Amino acid sequence: NVSFFPLYFIFSDLFYPFGNQDIKNPSEDDGSSPVILLEKPFVYFGRVYRKTYVNNNGDLTFDGPLSQPKPSNLQSQLNRDIIAPLWTDMDNTVGGTITYRQVTSGRILLAATNNINQYFPNLNFTASWLFIATWDKVPYYNNLQSSSSYQVVLVSGGSLSFVRKNENHISELWNYYRTFNSTNYFSIPVLDENKLFNSSNVSVSGRWAFRVDGGPQEGNPLTLFDSIQPVCGAVILPQRYTKYEEEDLDYMYKPCLLQTNMEQYIYESVLMLVRQ
DSSP states (O other), X not given: OOEEEOSOOBOOSXXXXXXXXXXXXXXXXXXXXXXXXXXXXXXXXXXXXXXXXXXXXXXXXXXXXXXXXXXXXXXXXXXXXXXXXXXXXXXXXXXXEEEEEEEOSSXXXXXXXXXXXXXXXXXXXXXXXXXXEEEEEEEETTEEEEXXXXXXXXXEETTEEEEEEEXXXXXXXSOBBOOOOOSEEEEEOOSOGGGGGGOOSSSSTTEEEEEOSSXXXXXXXXXXXXXXXXXXXXXXXXXXXXXXXXXXXXXXXXXXXXXXXXXXXXXXXXXXXXXX
């Protein structure tokens, strides 16, 4: 079920080119790509990976596909490495495309080298490999009126690894999450999803970049009882509040604030990169 995406290259100020010769994910609700053998190894928090999966619901995994439409069960995923630019219930059976490609030469690789050296000026980095996964105008499940476009790029050169996230359009009309619980993570401190597209850690609105090769010092500690932290929409409480069932919270929409008879919870950040 692997197909090529026979379109011209699509350019964006934020996105790396995609389209021509990209491989297209199957049009399948909660589907995934087949196993993708990486042309060069990718070091992720001290682990070396040689394969990955592009999952339709907005994340990359390394040990197998992930069909879960949202990060609703912390414990079941604690032992997995996940990169989730936007983990939510997306549906490419009714529109949009999810594609990926690997790059080992040419101007895109040079652009990545220049970008990383701009963002991390003391490393003298040279990119040797890119993995580019793009969600282009993919609708949300049961909500055809809204869709999102975003891209995640794995960048490798020698022993150094980076993840770049590009957001061209994230619809505000539906719930969405980043990722969830882990021992190491990066935090994107955005409370209002309307401001997400204008946020950045590299002074380019809609773009984020992280170094991810070096282990715990590259992220921040996170404990088991930290919660999934959505930008908006349904709120899931930390595990210690087990008397609250997830289905009771699915339809509590923005702002990201939940009033209970115990206390008020305000979630102050969203998580992007996770590592067990």
